[in-house]
Amino acid sequence: MKIYLVGGCVRDKLLGIESKDHDWTVVGATPADMFKLGYQQVGKEFPVFIHPQTKEEYALARRETKSGTGYHGFSFDTENVTLEDDLWRRDITINAMAIDENNKLIDPFGGQNDLANKIIRHVSAHFEEDPLRVLRIARFAAKLNFSVHSTTIALMRQMVINGELRYLTPERINIEITKALSSDRPSIFFRVLQDCGALDAVFPELQQHFETSLLALDFISITSNKISVRFATLCYHFGNISGIDALKIFCSRIKCSREITQLSLKVCENYHLFADALVLNAEKILHLLTSLRAINNPEIFNDFLLCCQSIAQSVDQSIDPFVDPSVDPKLRLCKQKDFLQLLLCRIIHLPLKHLSMKYSDRALGEAIKKERILEIKKCQEMYIDSAEKAVSKINY
Numbered sequence: 001m002k003i004y005l006v007g008g009c010v011r012d013k014l015l016g017i018e019s020k021d022h023d024w025t026v027v028g029a030t031p032a033d034m035f036k037l038g039y040q041q042v043g044k045e046f047p048v049f050i051h052p053q054t055k056e057e058y059a060l061a062r063r064e065t066k067s068g069t070g071y072h073g074f075s076f077d078t079e080n081v082t083l084e085d086d087l088w089r090r091d092i093t094i095n096a097m098a099i100d101e102n103n104k105l106i107d108p109f110g111g112q113n114d115l116a117n118k119i120i121r122h123v124s125a126h127f128e129e130d131p132l133r134v135l136r137i138a139r140f141a142a143k144l145n146f147s148v149h150s151t152t153i154a155l156m157r158q159m160v161i162n163g164e165l166r167y168l169t170p171e172r173i174n175i176e177i178t179k180a181l182s183s184d185r186p187s188i189f190f191r192v193l194q195d196c197g198a199l200d201a202v203f204p205e206l207q208q209h210f211e212t213s214l215l216a217l218d219f220i221s222i223t224s225n226k227i228s229v230r231f232a233t234l235c236y237h238f239g240n241i242s243g244i245d246a247l248k249i250f251c252s253r254i255k256c257s258r259e260i261t262q263l264s265l266k267v268c269e270n271y272h273l274f275a276d277a278l279v280l281n282a283e284k285i286l287h288l289l290t291s292l293r294a295i296n297n298p299e300i301f302n303d304f305l306l307c308c309q310s311i312a313q314s315v316d317q318s319i320d321p322f323v324d325p326s327v328d329p330k331l332r333l334c335k336q337k338d339f340l341q342l343l344l345c346r347i348i349h350l351p352l353k354h355l356s357m358k359y360s361d362r363a364l365g366e367a368i369k370k371e372r373i374l375e376i377k378k379c380q381e382m383y384i385d386s387a388e389k390a391v392s393k394i395n396y
Helices: 008-015 031-037 082-089 111-116 125-130 134-145 152-163 169-183 189-195 198-202 210-223 227-242 244-253 258-275 282-291 298-314 335-346 353-357 362-395
Strands: 001-005 022-025 040-042 048-050 057-060 063-066 074-077
Touching: 001 082, 008 111, 022 048, 022 082, 022 169, 022 198, 031 040, 031 057, 057 134, 063 198, 125 152, 125 258, 125 335, 134 152, 134 169, 134 189, 152 198, 152 227, 169 189, 169 227, 189 198, 189 210, 210 227, 210 298, 244 258, 258 282, 258 298, 282 335, 282 362, 335 362
Parallel strands: 022 057
Antiparallel strands: 001 022, 040 048, 048 057, 063 074
16 A cells, blocks of 8 residues: 655645645555554545544545546546556646655656646546536636646637536536635636636626726735625626626626625626715715715725725726736725725714714714715815825926
């Protein structure tokens, strides 16, 4: 019996990235051998065992054979399986490497070379048997900022043509898009899907204003790592064109969480107010703040502002936030965002306790509203005055 460290943790080790989990493959053993050593079996689909001390997963080396449709239709065997047999069934070369007990790298498919060249390449034609791999390839490209080899793109395109992606469940799609949005360059995920034709099959809505949407996603990916904020920013342009109902249907179809759906709808419904914030009257600004519950939940309002800021920046498509050295997106702040943050801060700290001594019920609410509108007007005058002074200094 021989045990090897395999898969993603080997890839991460070669990249100098600390891996949270370790995957182990056991060659030359049977389930009975594992039980004798104190391992406990988990799951019914594959022969995977839990180490009695470390609690890490150890899987018997196996071959897989396509026996149905989608990504569940597989049969497997574990008899007389070599390490290379086990690695051959894996998706891409950089995930098909192993390290033995002497810390020797075993790389039968050129994964180390592909790592050095930042290329994602499938191991074999076995790749096309699992439609989920199309999304996984796009996600790895976004996670590592690698390019996908042309032969792999061609194979992915054929899988799309064959209709394999229709077997992906909304829940599985949601998992992959969530993981992709957590990467440093999530826009790459969608570009790879577009290149292989999968975008039309999985996210056809995003074809509308595709480039502008991805530019907005690039900007927000620098200023926020929250999945909900990135998703809402990505979806604004198509939601603005197709309407709120279309956005609701999209979020429902891919099983978005309530938090993600609500922020996406708020951004789509209220971005125009953000864009006009510097010229809105005080009543409309207060309506924006109260409708978004900004006073009671400033964090949600800040998420909204971050989304809107990136959307506004994306309109100027002459700027690439990752290429243009003259632009620091963290410093390229919209005036609207600064202005609304200032307003909210002043309103939150506005002293209102004295009003409860004079009013109650509906009258109290109206009195608070008047005080807030007055404060907004003062802030507008102050902000406009400071802006005019800044312009005069520049002209001088």
